[in-house]
Amino acid sequence: xSAPESDRDWLHDLRNALNTVVLSAAVVRGLxxxxxxxxxIEFLDDLEQACSACQQLVSQPRTVRRSR
Numbered sequence: 001x002s003a004p005e006s007d008r009d010w011l012h013d014l015r016n017a018l019n020t021v022v023l024s025a026a027v028v029r030g031l032x033x034x035x036x037x038x039x040x041i042e043f044l045d046d047l048e049q050a051c052s053a054c055q056q057l058v059s060q061p062r063t064v065r066r067s068r
Contacts, residue, residue, distance in 0.1 A: 014057045020050035 024047035031040035 010057065014054065017050045017053040017057065021047055021054065024050065 024043045028040045028043045028047065031037075031043065
């Protein structure tokens with residue numbers, strides 16, 4: 001039994017947003033270590049948008065079923 005298309009889409013969107021959070025945080029850390037504050041701020045904006053996307057997704061979760 002596989003998950004309905006909408007559940008797979010929801011999970012895919014959540015994973016993409018979380019990947020953006022993780023990647024942006026790592027980039028920000030590196031940029032701050034190099035003293036590149038302006039570029040770090042740009043990535044913080046991306047991180048903030050990804051966190052908002054995660055928040056929206058989990059506030060209206062779909063029933064996620066595992067494939068069997």
